[in-house]
Amino acid sequence: MAVSSNELETEIVYPDSDGKPMAESDATRDYLIYGVEALSNYFQNQTDVYVSGNLFIYYKKGSPSAVIAPDVFVVFGVEKKKRMSYKAWEENSQLPQFILEITSKTTQENDEYDKPIKYAQLGVQEYFQYDPTGDYLKSQLKGQTLEEGRYQPLATTRLADGVLSIHSQVLGLDLRLYEGELRFYDPQTQKKLLSPQEIEQARQEAEQARQEAEQARQKAEQAQRDAIPRLKEMGLTVEQIATALNLPVEEVRAYF
Structure with missing residues (x-):
């Protein structure tokens, strides 16, 4: 009995995982999560941009x-x-047009030699490597761009404060090292791309500042009202007190 090509194709399984637990160092895991979350947030309003990480990408049907x-x-x-x-x-x-690998002791050789060959063959335009500990790459952060089928180093820049910066043309962002810490930056605004945790922390700090400002405003207004009886005893009129304290005349009159 003949078997159709469609029936054969349905028998091919493309696993979603290799069945092994993901064993990563704290640094590798943290920067992997930061990269995915920060870039996802940056491209959140673009419906045709997909950001992910540590996900199986099958590039040849049937294999x-x-x-x-x-x-x-x-x-x-x-x-x-x-x-x-x-x-x-x-x-x-x-x-993918952009790939970032977090290099560690176990991935160094693969990241340095095998993956660039594979990624170049697949046409990945930019390939970045970052070594969180600074132990495995000659340059802790480096980027390459695909030119005529081979990767060429991207130019590195030292900013005025000594920070290493590499521009990704694909992302329109800078990858920078601050005291060894990798962060994405928007070169137009010079603002750092924050992780969800950093965004929440910034929100909490802004809310705290708002509450403190509101408390200070209420305290200042109360101090103004407390001054009304004293000015009244000094013989100032309602209008004079209202002008001096920058308060509505009606509010001052309530004290008379």
């Missing part, structure tokens, strides 16, 4: 072994939605 799983990646021109895995043939053949 489950043709797979990569970058730490952080960005794909332009595809729908922003949740995925269990990414299959290029279901995404108009779009693959």
Whole structure:
């Protein structure tokens, strides 16, 4: 009995995981999460930009072994939605244009030699590497751009404060090292891309400042009202007191 090509295709399984627990150092995990969350927040209003990380990307239909799983990646021109895995043939053949790998002792050789070859073959325009501990890469942060099928180093810049900065043309963002800490920056506003935790902390600090300002305002207004009886005893008129304290005449008259 003949078996159709469609029936054969349905038998192919593309796993969503390798079944192994994700074992990462604190630093690797933290920067992986920061990269995905900060970039997701930055591109949140663009419905055709997909940001993810540590997700299986299948790039050849019919071959489950043709797979990569970058730490952080960005794909332009595809729908922003949740995925269990990414299959290029279901995404108009779009693959990541930006990849960031967080290098560690166990991934150094793969990140340095094997992945650049694979990513270049797949047409990944920019490939960045970051070493949180500074132990495994000659340069703790480096970026490469694809030119004629091969990666060429992206220019690094030292800012006035000595901070190392590399511009990503694909993202339109700078990747900078502040005392060894990787952060994305918007070069137009010079503002750092915050993680959700940093955004929440900033919100809480802003709310606290607002409350303190409101309390100070109420205290100042009360001090004005407390001055009304004293000025009244000094013989000032309602209008004079209202002018002196910058209060409505009606409010001052209530004390007379």
